[in-house]
Amino acid sequence: MNSTISEYIKTSRLELGLTQDELAQRAGISVRYLRDIENDNGIPSDWVYESLQQALSTHEQNRMKWGARLRKTRRAYGVEQEWFALQLGMTTKQLRALETGKTELPYQKRFEIMSAVERFNPENEPLSIMFDYMRIRFKTTDARYVLEKILRLNMKYVISEDGGVYGYSYRFTHGNILVLSSPDEEKGVLLELRGRGCREFECYLRGQKRSWYEFMRDCAAEGCVFKRIDLAINDHAGLLHVPTLYRKRVTGECVTRLRNVEYFASGRENSWETDEDLKMEMGHTLYLGSKDSDVYFCIYEKAQEQKAKFGKSIEDADILNRFELRLTNNAAENSADALMDSEDAAGTAFSIINNYVRFVEPQTDKRRYDCPTDKHWEQFMQGEERKLKLTMKPKPFDLERTENWINTQVAKSIKMLQEIEKMKGRDFVQRLLDGTVLNEKHRKIVAQVTSELE
Structure with a gap:
């Protein structure tokens, strides 16, 4: 009986795409306790067993509800399943599995898919x-x-x-x-x-x-x-x-x-x-x-x-x-x-x-x-x-391109020089900046970036 329970809990969890941490948190038990149950190292109490069953059942129902909501929204917006799957970069079979609750996705991925279908909202x-x-x-x-x-x-x-x-x-x-x-x-x-x-x-x-x-x-x-x-x-x-x-x-x-x-x-x-x-x-x-x-x-x-x-x-x-x-x-x-x-x-x-x-x-x-x-x-x-x-x-x-160039091409070299200067007691970078004089072109660029529209 114990082996059957362990196998049922582990198989159900994996089929639903839940980690041990996620199932343990939903059931209100420790991860270590759940691990022992799945490894057949202990018999769960009736309360724990019921909590695990309830957590698995609730998660499965939520997954099916989300899939049904996705299918209903997609159809309401007039989006074909095959075309939407193409937009998501998946096969029609994979999308069908999501909509029927047979496949689990992380929350962030579910959010991205619902955002994608909302792009077809005729009101947008x-x-x-x-x-x-x-x-x-x-x-x-x-x-x-x-x-x-x-x-x-x-x-x-x-x-x-x-x-x-x-x-x-x-x-x-x-x-x-x-x-x-x-x-x-x-x-x-x-x-x-x-x-x-x-x-x-x-x-x-x-x-x-x-x-x-x-x-x-x-x-x-x-x-x-x-x-x-x-x-x-x-x-x-x-x-x-x-x-x-x-x-x-x-x-x-x-x-x-x-x-x-x-x-x-x-x-x-x-x-x-x-x-x-x-x-x-x-x-x-x-x-x-x-x-x-x-x-x-x-x-x-x-x-x-x-x-x-x-x-x-x-x-x-x-x-x-x-x-x-x-x-x-x-x-x-x-x-x-x-x-x-x-x-x-x-x-x-x-x-x-x-x-x-x-x-x-x-x-x-x-x-x-x-x-x-x-x-x-x-x-x-x-x-x-x-x-x-x-x-x-x-x-x-703005100076976005200049800033990007400094970030990718110059910043590391300046940082390297500053590290060397700290150890050698030099101040080459600061002296270089202090001694640089802006010409008329660069002064006008400063004015273009900082002035109000005229």
Whole structure:
């Protein structure tokens, strides 16, 4: 009888995924006592046996309740089991075992899964859209006019230097806002806003009570040329699955005007590895179109990229995937006109996407062009109907990159020197800092970081 009880307690505990510590705590006994029972070194009293049975039964019921709640929530949000399993990186069989209470997970993992299903809550907007790059050429050689009158920046904080990129002679920077100029009237003045530059400029737009659309109209009034515009559609719910899109593209389950395709998985080009086979670092990236063409799409796993670059948790990520539209030359000019006329970034973006690519559900009796749209792609493309508002995420200029560089490349060397100085009675590091004089550029950087918006 004693051996049967010991075997029952141990087998039940293991099947439920409980540690000895967890079961002992739930039953109100010591771990040592439980260990003796499982090792058949003692007969538990009736009270202890009942406590253990109750703890095991309660845990099993809670597990089944959690699984049922997960299944009910998933179904209520219209999320298919197979698709949700794909998003979680598990098989459909594994998810089914969770939902039926046959598999146990730690609390943190259960929390992460419930958070993942909540991303599909129809009351939460799964997508957002923002400007992520802008390059504009002005038909003037007067950079100061562009900085003060069009961008409305205070010149006392602007750093001016000789030399530039794209063949320009001079550069003017205000944080990550870059203006280039040349005495050549054909080149004129060029404004370039990369991702960080867009976020910083949004701080000034808000202070000026201007929208992006109003700023673009101000630029157009000066006879500018929109050379490049990038629109980023952020996927907060996992509507896009990059490896699946690549598979559908190369297997002919895609109707597209974009012939070129490139795929990178953790730095490996044209990789066929599955999620299970691949230890992902930078994540998956799919490029559609040619870099030399006017329309170029980039779809990638933003959360995985942020984890690889900065160690940020995927579970805490606000943006899981990103679809970037990179529009240059005629495409940039046409999209700028559409944006200024409609003030509808989402409508413009999804219209362009729909014009260039559509993923389909293959049917043997139909041509690819006549096949129905893939249901998951259709769910993503419904963003056009949602009338997404253009998102602004202003972020003031900071020295994050410099601080990261010091942290990863310099800090250990400084610490080493300080340790040596303590032993040798030297003060090289402090004397070096005391003797360093900031030039005008670095003083302006200090002013840019510490001053209020002007």
